[in-house]
Amino acid sequence: MRFMVLVKATRQSEAAEMPSTELMAEMGRFNEELVKAGVMQQGEGLHPSSKGARVRFSGTRRDVVDGPFAGDPADLVAGFWIWKCASLQEAIDWVRRCPNPMPGDSDIEIRPIFESEDLGETFTPELREQEDRLREQMAAQSAKGGGR
Numbered sequence: 526m527r528f529m530v531l532v533k534a535t536r537q538s539e540a541a542e543m544p545s546t547e548l549m550a551e552m553g554r555f556n557e558e559l560v561k562a563g564v565m566q567q568g569e570g571l572h573p574s575s576k577g578a579r580v581r582f583s584g585t586r587r588d589v590v591d592g593p594f595a596g597d598p599a600d601l602v603a604g605f606w607i608w609k610c611a612s613l614q615e616a617i618d619w620v621r622r623c624p625n626p627m628p629g630d631s632d633i634e635i636r637p638i639f640e641s642e643d644l645g646e647t648f649t650p651e652l653r654e655q656e657d658r659l660r661e662q663m664a665a666q667s668a669k670g671g672g673r
Contacts, residue, residue, distance in 0.1 A: 527566070527638040528608045528616045534601035535627045539573045539593065544628070551624040559608070564619060568606035599632060613637065 544552070559565035571577075574592035581588040594601060604626070610616045616635045625631055641653060648656075 526610060526612065527640065528610060528613070529636045529638055530606040530608055530616065530620065531602050531634040531636065532570075532604040532626045533632040533634060534573070534598040534603040535629065535631055536598050537628055538603040539575070539598045539601065541573050541575070542628075544626075548624065548626075548628075552626065555623055558622075559606070559619065564608045564610060566607040566609055568604070570604040571602060573603075574601050603627075607638070 556565060556568060574594040577592040579590045579594065581590060608616055608619065610619065613635065620633050620635060623633065626633070641648060641656065
């Protein structure tokens with residue numbers, strides 16, 4: 526099973542306060558453990574919402590809202606991992622081993638990623654073929670170092 530592991534934002538991350546060298550080193554060691562165990566597939570930190578935008582969909586309208594986004598920073602995401610684990614419990618066990626990613630209190634959310642077999646009859650053979658083709662193209666581009 527694949528999981529998206531979301532590091533929730535804090536006031537500090539939204540203020541673009543960089544983590545300490547010590548915390549960066551701890552997180553680096555944790556990421557090494559994840560990679561050696563074959564769990565981590567991807568992971569990145571995100572700039573604060575002030576550097577981002579949202580697009581709101583309403584029928585045919587598309588309204589762009591520039592950041593920063595109002596509300597509780599814990600409703601935002603400061604970083605993420607993509608992990609491959611045997612179960613939700615395994616992902617929870619890994620998160621429990623994670624250093625606290627923020628200087629103060631913080632939350633990490635774990636969400637299963639939909640796989641083809643989860644989508645049922647709505648995911649027709651034609652849609653499955655398209656998905657497989659796109660995944661192959663992305664893998665080839667990634668192997669070539671392609672992209673933007």
